[in-house]
Amino acid sequence: xxxxxxxxxxxxxxxxxxxxxxxxxxxxxxxxxxxxxxxxxxxxxxxxxxxxxxxxxxxxxxxxxxxxxxxxxxxxxxxxxxxxxxxxxxxxxxxxxxxxxxxxxxxxxxxxxx
Amino acid sequence: xxxxxxxxxxxxxxxxxxxxxxxxxxxxxxxxxxxxxxxxxxxxxxxxxxxxxxxxxxxxxxxxxxxxxxxxxxxxxxxxxxxxxxxxxxxxxxxxxxxxxxxxxxxxxxxxx
Numbered sequence: 001x002x003x004x005x006x007x008x009x010x011x012x013x014x015x016x017x018x019x020x021x022x023x024x025x026x027x028x029x030x031x032x033x034x035x036x037x038x039x040x041x042x043x044x045x046x047x048x049x050x051x052x053x054x055x056x057x058x059x060x061x062x063x064x065x066x067x068x069x070x071x072x073x074x075x076x077x078x079x080x081x082x083x084x085x086x087x088x089x090x091x092x093x094x095x096x097x098x099x100x101x102x103x104x105x106x107x108x109x110x111x112x113x114x
Numbered sequence: 115x116x117x118x119x120x121x122x123x124x125x126x127x128x129x130x131x132x133x134x135x136x137x138x139x140x141x142x143x144x145x146x147x148x149x150x151x152x153x154x155x156x157x158x159x160x161x162x163x164x165x166x167x168x169x170x171x172x173x174x175x176x177x178x179x180x181x182x183x184x185x186x187x188x189x190x191x192x193x194x195x196x197x198x199x200x201x202x203x204x205x206x207x208x209x210x211x212x213x214x215x216x217x218x219x220x221x222x223x224x225x226x227x
Binding site: 056 | 148165
């Protein structure tokens, strides 16, 4: 299996621009998680989906952030408009719904907003 | 509610020395406990898990952890550190299966030759 695939691996954008991060979970996994990692705040869960349905989005920082999962093999995290404080590494992870503690992480997208 | 505290954001050991990374948890229900490892420029991967079976849990790469309810601890150990163990280690807790993971802030392990 190819594991969790994220794109792009690096993104540099200017403040105010729209940013879209993409994730392909492991085939057969039906839970998907978006995390943000920074030195100051550590690892934060932004949102997670079960069977393509958002279950908990309490970690989404504000309305500038949105996430979708149109099908079982694809999810996006969008930031519009982006701000410098959004600079972080964004991870996508997937798991079986019966074992959400056993998460498989992608390599992450390093976002820099200037 | 659950919470996790990792004592020491940075730990440095010599190659061949004992590794001890500390994790204390708080949980109002019997917890599930986990250690994940993050190598440089990679995502996290599950190292080991406690899900209410044996209290001494063995994981990959020679690591193990012991669940101690009386001390609310789940410390990670390895008898002999290897250079390849240098990474960030995260402790996490959940209120059982299918519950959100609550993460610690991580401990960065450096291994000196």
